[in-house]
Amino acid sequence: MTIHPTSAQFPANAHKALHDPQLQKAFNHVRSAFIDKRAKAAAALPEFEALRDSARDIKAHTLKHLDVYIEAYEAKVREAGGTVHFARDAAEARAAIVEICRARGARTVTKGKSMVSEEIGLNDALHAAGIEPVETDLGEYIIQLRGEVPSHIIAPAVHLTKEQVEADFRRLHLHLHPDRDLSDAQLLLTEARAILRERFLAADIGITGANFLIAETGTSVIVTNEGNGDLTQILPKVHIVLAAIDKLVPTRNDVAQLLRVLARSATGQEMSVYTTFSTGPRRAEDPDGPEEYHVILLDNGRSTMLGTEFEDMLRCIRCGACMNHCPVYQAVGGHAYGWIYPGPMGAVLTPSLIGIDKAGHLPNASTFCGRCEAVCPVRIPLPRMMRNWREKEFERHLSPAPVRNGLKLWAFFAERPALYRAATGLAMRAMALAGRTKGRFTSLPLAGGWTAWRDMPAPQGATFQAQWKARRRGHR
Amino acid sequence: MSARDEVLASIRRSLGVSGREATRRLSVETRLATAPRGVIPQRGQVDREARIALMADRAKAAHATVTVLDAMEAVPSEVARFLRDANAPATLRMGDDPQLAALPWADTALTVETGRSHGADLNAVSRAFGAVAESGTLALVSGTDNPTTLNFLPDNHVVVVRADDVAGDYETVFSRLRDSHGTGMPRTLNFITGPSRSGDIEQTLVLGAHGPRRLHVVIVR
Amino acid sequence: MRDNAKPAPRVGLLVTCLVDLMRPSVGFAAVKLLEDAGCIVDVPGQTCCGQPAFNSGDRATARRLAQNIIDAFAGFDYVVVPSGSCGGTVVKHYPELFADEPGLSQKARALADKTHELVSFLTDVMGVSDVKARFDGTVTYHDSCSGLRELGIREQPRRLLQSVLGLDLVEMTDADVCCGFGGTFAVKYGEISNAIVERKADRIVESGARTIVAGDLGCLLNMAGKLSRRGSPTEVRHVAEILAGMTDAPAIGAPGETTR
Numbered sequence: 017m018t019i020h021p022t023s024a025q026f027p028a029n030a031h032k033a034l035h036d037p038q039l040q041k042a043f044n045h046v047r048s049a050f051i052d053k054r055a056k057a058a059a060a061l062p063e064f065e066a067l068r069d070s071a072r073d074i075k076a077h078t079l080k081h082l083d084v085y086i087e088a089y090e091a092k093v094r095e096a097g098g099t100v101h102f103a104r105d106a107a108e109a110r111a112a113i114v115e116i117c118r119a120r121g122a123r124t125v126t127k128g129k130s131m132v133s134e135e136i137g138l139n140d141a142l143h144a145a146g147i148e149p150v151e152t153d154l155g156e157y158i159i160q161l162r163g164e165v166p167s168h169i170i171a172p173a174v175h176l177t178k179e180q181v182e183a184d185f186r187r188l189h190l191h192l193h194p195d196r197d198l199s200d201a202q203l204l205l206t207e208a209r210a211i212l213r214e215r216f217l218a219a220d221i222g223i224t225g226a227n228f229l230i231a232e233t234g235t236s237v238i239v240t241n242e243g244n245g246d247l248t249q250i251l252p253k254v255h256i257v258l259a260a261i262d263k264l265v266p267t268r269n270d271v272a273q274l275l276r277v278l279a280r281s282a283t284g285q286e287m288s289v290y291t292t293f294s295t296g297p298r299r300a301e302d303p304d305g306p307e308e309y310h311v312i313l314l315d316n317g318r319s320t321m322l323g324t325e326f327e328d329m330l331r332c333i334r335c336g337a338c339m340n341h342c343p344v345y346q347a348v349g350g351h352a353y354g355w356i357y358p359g360p361m362g363a364v365l366t367p368s369l370i371g372i373d374k375a376g377h378l379p380n381a382s383t384f385c386g387r388c389e390a391v392c393p394v395r396i397p398l399p400r401m402m403r404n405w406r407e408k409e410f411e412r413h414l415s416p417a418p419v420r421n422g423l424k425l426w427a428f429f430a431e432r433p434a435l436y437r438a439a440t441g442l443a444m445r446a447m448a449l450a451g452r453t454k455g456r457f458t459s460l461p462l463a464g465g466w467t468a469w470r471d472m473p474a475p476q477g478a479t480f481q482a483q484w485k486a487r488r489r490g491h492r
Numbered sequence: 493m494s495a496r497d498e499v500l501a502s503i504r505r506s507l508g509v510s511g512r513e514a515t516r517r518l519s520v521e522t523r524l525a526t527a528p529r530g531v532i533p534q535r536g537q538v539d540r541e542a543r544i545a546l547m548a549d550r551a552k553a554a555h556a557t558v559t560v561l562d563a564m565e566a567v568p569s570e571v572a573r574f575l576r577d578a579n580a581p582a583t584l585r586m587g588d589d590p591q592l593a594a595l596p597w598a599d600t601a602l603t604v605e606t607g608r609s610h611g612a613d614l615n616a617v618s619r620a621f622g623a624v625a626e627s628g629t630l631a632l633v634s635g636t637d638n639p640t641t642l643n644f645l646p647d648n649h650v651v652v653v654r655a656d657d658v659a660g661d662y663e664t665v666f667s668r669l670r671d672s673h674g675t676g677m678p679r680t681l682n683f684i685t686g687p688s689r690s691g692d693i694e695q696t697l698v699l700g701a702h703g704p705r706r707l708h709v710v711i712v713r
Numbered sequence: 714m715r716d717n718a719k720p721a722p723r724v725g726l727l728v729t730c731l732v733d734l735m736r737p738s739v740g741f742a743a744v745k746l747l748e749d750a751g752c753i754v755d756v757p758g759q760t761c762c763g764q765p766a767f768n769s770g771d772r773a774t775a776r777r778l779a780q781n782i783i784d785a786f787a788g789f790d791y792v793v794v795p796s797g798s799c800g801g802t803v804v805k806h807y808p809e810l811f812a813d814e815p816g817l818s819q820k821a822r823a824l825a826d827k828t829h830e831l832v833s834f835l836t837d838v839m840g841v842s843d844v845k846a847r848f849d850g851t852v853t854y855h856d857s858c859s860g861l862r863e864l865g866i867r868e869q870p871r872r873l874l875q876s877v878l879g880l881d882l883v884e885m886t887d888a889d890v891c892c893g894f895g896g897t898f899a900v901k902y903g904e905i906s907n908a909i910v911e912r913k914a915d916r917i918v919e920s921g922a923r924t925i926v927a928g929d930l931g932c933l934l935n936m937a938g939k940l941s942r943r944g945s946p947t948e949v950r951h952v953a954e955i956l957a958g959m960t961d962a963p964a965i966g967a968p969g970e971t972t973r
Contacts, residue, residue: 030905042694049695063533070530077523083503083511084520090496096676102496154701155692171692178694201696209702216702217611232524233677243688243703246644250680261499266520267527268669272662276533283691286550286627290703291683298679302634303587303608304641305679315499322506343891347908381902383895383909384768385858400809406770415770419901423766427774430730430760433781437758444734448971455968456941465903470910470938473735473965477972480728480737484756 021370023354026377033348042177043346050340053284054391064280071277072395074270075331079322085231085264086313092234096296098309106136109314113138113223113256114145116310120254122147122220128238128245129153130225131169131334132258132314134356135369138223149223150215152244154208161188167350167358170282170336175349178204212244222248222306226259227333228274229311232267235295236311239278239288246292255294255306260314262330268293274333277393282335317369325404329364331394338388338398344381353378360388360398367405376414379405422462441482448477529663536626536660543625544711547658550628554686555699556707564595564652564712571617571650572600574708580648585613589637592619592652608639609646616642620653621672622665623711627685630709631665634680643682649704651684655713724752725789727782727828729799730761731930732951736965737972739930742957743795743831749957750839752793757785764802767810768896779807780817783824791838792828795953796929797860800830805863830860831953832928836869843876846958851881853922854952855913855936856889857929870928870952877955885920887913892927894935910939917947924948924964926955937966 022029033039058064078085090100103109109132117125125142127133127149139160142149151160155172159165161184166172173181182198185207198204224245228237236257238245249255265271279285298305321327339345339359350358355375357365363378372379379402388398409415429436451457451474459467466472478486493501504511536546548558559570575582584602586592597604609616618638622631630651634640643649659665662683669677688703699705724747732739740756747754763778782803786792794800804825811817835841852874860866867889874882893899893909900906913936917925925940925947927933937949948964963969 027902027904030902034904034908045695049691061533061535063531066531067533074530080507081516081520083500083507083509084517086500086503088520088524100496102494102499104495104498108495152702153692154690158692171695173692174695176693178696181693201693202698204693205690205698205701209700212702213611231520232527233675235677241688242690242701243644244701246640246682247702250640250644261503266523268666269527269529269663272666273530275662276531285685286554287629287683287685289554289684289686289688291629291685293677293681293683295677295679295681299635301636302679303636303639305634313499315502319499319502319506322503323508324506343893343909344902344905347905347912381898381905383858383891383893383898383906385891385895386862387858387891390862403768403770406768407772408770410770410772419769419897423769423771423774426761427766427771427778430763431774431777431781433758433760436760440734445971445973452971453968455963456938456966458942463900465900466938469903469907469942470935471941471966473934473937473941475735476737476962477970478737480733480740481756481758483737483972484740 021355021374023366023375023378026352026354026381029352029354030348033352038177038180039175039349042175043349046174046340047346050283054281054337054340057280057284057286061280064277067273067276068393068395070273071393072331074265074273075394078264078266079327079330082261082264082322085266086261089229089231089234089264092231093296093311096234098234098296098311100311100313103312103314105316109136109258109312110138110141112312113258114141116254116256117142117147117221118145120220124148124150124215124219125221125223126150126152126216126219126248126252128224128240128248129156129172130223130258131356132225132260133223134165135316136314138258150219152212152216152248154205154242157208157212158184165356168336168339169334169357175351216247216251219252221254221256222252223256223258224249226257226263227278228265228271229259229263230265230268230271233295235293237271237291237293239291241289243290246290249294250305253306254308254310257311258314259311260316261318278333278335281337281391281393321368326364326368326401328396329368329401331396332361333394335393337391337393341387341391343383343385364398364401364405372405372408373414376409437479437481441479444475444479445477448475452477532661532663533626536624538660540655543658543660544655547623547625547628547711550625551686551709552628554628556628556686556709558709558711560711560713562713564591567652567710567712568595568597568600568602570710572602574650575615575648578648578706580615583613583615585609585616585642585646587618587636587638587642589619592617609641611645613646615648616646617650617652618642620651620657622657622659622668623653624662624665625658626661629683629685632682632684633678635678640680640682643684644703646704648706648708650708650710652710652712655711658711721751721753722790724754724791724793725786726754726756727759727762727786727792727794727799727803728756729794729796729930731934732795735934736930736951738959738962739795739951739953742951742953742959743793745957745959746831746835746844746953747793750835750841752839759785762799762802764799765896767802767806772810776810779810779821783807783820786824790827791834792824793831793834794828795831795951797830797857797864797866798929798931800828801859801863803828830864830866830928832870832873833864833866836872841873844873844956846956847878848955848960849879850923851883851921852924852926852955853883853885853917853920854888855892855925855927855932857927857932858891860928861889866928873956874952880955883920883922885916885922887916892932892935894931896931899935910935914939914943914945918945922947924950926950926952928952933965941966
């Protein structure tokens with residue numbers, strides 16, 4: 017569905033998430049699952065760090081030569097009998113897809129999981145054109161039933177408990193007998209599999225995303241565990257690949273490098289179950305596969321990130337490790353971020369795609385703990401880029417007034433050392449006198465954001481510099 | 493300007509290039525032509541027997557079952573045994589793969605059909621183009637010999653791979669593809685590592701999401 | 714230990730705003746540890762390294778403050794900081810802050826190269842392998858983010874803590890997970906910061922340690938504030954206080970006399 021960004025209401029969204037017991041319960045499963053598995057997989061491969069360097073370099077090289085690689089890629093797709101449709105923005109991409117569907121009289125399309133599809137609001141456009149989109153990734157299917165957007169880029173329904181999924185199935189799968197046991201993940205999956213199997217076989221068109229587009233051969237690559245992306249593309253007559261320009265990589269060998277870090281970083285698997293390389297439509301002699309193959313190649317603001325401090329963000333291979341390891345994401349979940357891409361990668365990418373004026377909170381809502389960069393398979397300097405966004409906000413006077421004024425006041429003193437020492441010396445003594453007997457303050461003027469939740473320990477008294485000076489004088 | 497030209501122009505504007513720079517074009521051409529290999533894990537760079545063992549070990553770690561046979565002739569009875577143990581019916585679908593077609597299927601109780609699947613088949617057997625021991629991954633290519641639908645629609649998928657085709661790394665499989673397919677690619681190349689699964693509900697791993705619930709790997713020496 | 718043939722290194726202590734203002738005893742503990750290791754310590758007049766401005770996007774202020782620090786510490790052999798976060802600012806971010814000005818960039822690089830976080834300086838530069846201190850009780854160590862991920866400080870403090878007589882070091886779960894402080898983040902996004910430190914406090918209490926230590930006062934104020942709000946008896950201290958055997962001052966957030 018098309019989503020109107022609510023990133024500007026991040027604190028309110030976060031408040032809601034923190035008070036959502038289902039969400040908090042669901043997240044108990046995430047915290048250790050992804051993190052421990054990734055750590056184990058990384059430790060089990062001695063070359064892992066070298067592969068991260070290699071992955072970073074491949075993507076960086078591709079971005080520097082992106083125009084040339086796109087031309088090479090397009091020529092190869094054409095050679096294999098496919099078509100590349102360029103789309104400057106979301107509207108062009110939606111229009112191109114709707115046009116292909118209409119021209120073939122499509123009534124239902126199955127979809128593999130695609131974040132770009134969410135980004136362009138494809139499902140709403142298909143509905144509006146009288147075409148039914150069917151999400152086939154289990155998590156995507158669940159959130160489509162609920163009318164939600166993904167809260168995680170690889171685990172779209174990570175914010176839900178199995179009880180919530182059961183309730184949705186009972187509400188919307190009208191054939192279900194009330195006695196049917198749906199109490200665990202296996203039973204829920206069996207139900208979804210049966211429903212979706214029929215949809216796969218009946219679909220007119222299949223739409224997938226792409227993890228990589230290979231210039232060497234004109235190939236699109238998808239990586240899944242369920243096999244839904246494959247049933248989506250091999251059964252219908254038409255396969256449409258929707259992908260953004262940052263998915264380009266030079267060769268199959270380069271993809272092999274990236275695959276070695278992708279699944280390990282994402283789920284801790286050595287390889288995802290299905291890595292599928294698709295090149296053009298079926299060949300004359302092939303007994304199965306699509307008769308038509310289209311690639312919608314989307315820009316949507318990415319080309320303008322090249323050559324800027326945000327170029328490195330285009331290296332992202334969408335593994336989700338940054339959000340899995342982010343203390344803020346873990347606390348509030350993905351929906352609080354208010355658009356399609358959550359967590360640290362979203363905090364950098366979202367302002368690039370929808371504007372910093374609409375997404376100003378996101379790069380600020382980070383403790384700069386650095387764990388995202390520490391686990392990023394392509395070594396994207398996420399904290400640095402969040403700071404770059406803060407700089408842009410500061411330059412454009414978009415930072416909130418209390419923050420600017422507080423900083424200004426503090427900088428005024430900090431830039432005048434003598435005044436700073438005099439003022440802080442007095443202030444700390446005063447604060448110490450007020451707070452020493454208890455050792456802490458339970459409320460403080462101007463620090464409500466702190467003391468609403470925790471005490472502020474009282475200072476000890478004279479500043480270090482004042483005591484040091486006195487001690488020095490004593491020595492002389 | 494067309495969308496295509498405008499996207500390319502925007503990229504060039506941002507990168508501060510014209511697109512005609514000979515050095516950039518040469519750099520791309522060279523990379524595409526030479527396809528340099530990057531970091532190859534040592535794990536798979538071992539002799540043939542160790543590679544077979546590694547393949548079996550990694551495939552099992554990905555929840556596949558594995559059998560190593562000494563001859564292709566033993567494949568039909570192994571497939572029959574696997575299906576029996578899985579409580580699956582004695583039916584089997586396969587493509588036109590000549591190596592599979594030549595096997596003594598008549599010696600088993602299996603009813604064998606050939607051709608692509610339309611969704612009604614519970615069991616299928618395919619022959620892999622190759623395998624990657626490093627991660628226990630099978631590589632299957634589309635075509636009449638081994639239709640892609642057989643990789644995904646059945647509940648039980650048996651994949652036969654010749655020990656000689658078990659490589660240490662993905663790059664070796666790509667290199668073999670260059671030998672067999674030139675600069676092009678088959679319509680579909682599937683890397684398959686274990687049976688289908690999902691962790692989308694509460695991060696609980698469940699097998700058999702949309703593809704096969706069971707994957708049986710038969711390595712033939 | 715230090716080679717006696719070499720002259721004692723002259724160390725400038727970058728005391729950090731929080732230690733200067735909130736907990737001077739950490740500064741004195743740092744001085745003692747450095748002097749015990751054979752350094753000559755001085756404290757040039759200083760204000761702030763500029764990190765709050767830098768992280769708030771105010772590059773101009775950050776640069777002015779950084780220049781003050783660069784000038785103030787130019788004459789020392791080493792600059793030592795009892796904080797991984799302020800240390801990380803000097804070591805990792807000063808060079809980046811002046812990247813487009815060759816002259817200043819060189820000076821920033823020179824300062825970065827001789828700047829170290831306190832505990833890693835003791836172990837990695839001065840070769841200290843044990844300290845002469847006593848502390849009776851169980852202690853758990855929290856890895857502050859910048860120290861851990863920008864400066865690679867992990868084993869050093871644990872090694873020295875284990876040399877303290879009477880001290881029993883226990884590991885808490887997720888010791889390397891952020892406490893939710895994040896500077897101005899703790900105030901701007903207080904509710905989220907709280908959710909993160911709540912979890913951290915749970916892990917601290919689960920560890921069974923009587924005392925939680927870390928190398929950054931910001932994190933310590935945050936964790937101490939949470940623990941005291943909960944009424945938890947767990948003591949919070951800077952790692953330098955324990956290593957220097959200077960634990961007479963009340964723990965962070967605990968009542969006591971005012972220093973004059």
